[in-house]
Amino acid sequence: MILLGLNIDHCATLRQARYRQAGVSTGGNVEPDPVTLAFLSEKAGADGITVHLREDRRHIQDEDVLRLGAARTTRLNLEMACTPAMTAFALQLKPHSVCLVPESREEITTEGGLDVVRHRDKVARVTDAMNAAGIKTSLFIDPDPEQIALSAELHAPWVELHTGAYANAYFGPARAAEFRRLCTGAELAHAAGLVVNAGHGINYTNITEVRTIPHLHELNIGHSIISRALFTGIAEAVGEMKRLMNP
């Protein structure tokens, strides 16, 4: 069974588009509420909820994360930058897991994952702090052998392989090569003792191939499910993705 982590950031994107100036993230006219979406999604079969508390607070707000954390019905995965402020926030929140992601251009590899090789010390500091606190760390990396080997060396228990390059190439000639890179990366990560997750750009079309990547534990999916939910409702959108993930 491959697990589904639903990324609910885009629910907050929609709320912020109208209510950024409201000064509150819930109550009164302020909608849609990502925390309510999280509860409905889990009821429909999502195995966990992912939020990215960005430094620019573009979508998810601190209050959203604190409400999700307090609810404790949710298996919460907090995506975050490798900063002291976010590390302190995560240690206080104690989510089930954190996923370290790049937020500025210089942290990104050519494909778009976190450049663990270049930012080794920074990543090691956060991973060590999370390991000591019993919070699992996932590193959002390209399926690149060097990044994978170093992720294992830094004792991150999980990696999330960046599927963005594959998703972008899906209708073009580079798709097969990108898919092979993901499969090879997953094999390498598994052999190094890492739990293999994947995410970015996964949708109702490419999932039929993505799900055949070896050793997959969990897929983190946001945009396609939130988009589908506009037409079908979240329960149907989550249910259909889960059926396609685990036919």
Ligand code: PXP
């Ligand atoms: N995984 C990570 C680390 C992400 O940052 C995101 C959001 O960009 C996703 C998964 C979900 O991507 P998408 O919204 O394209 O499904």
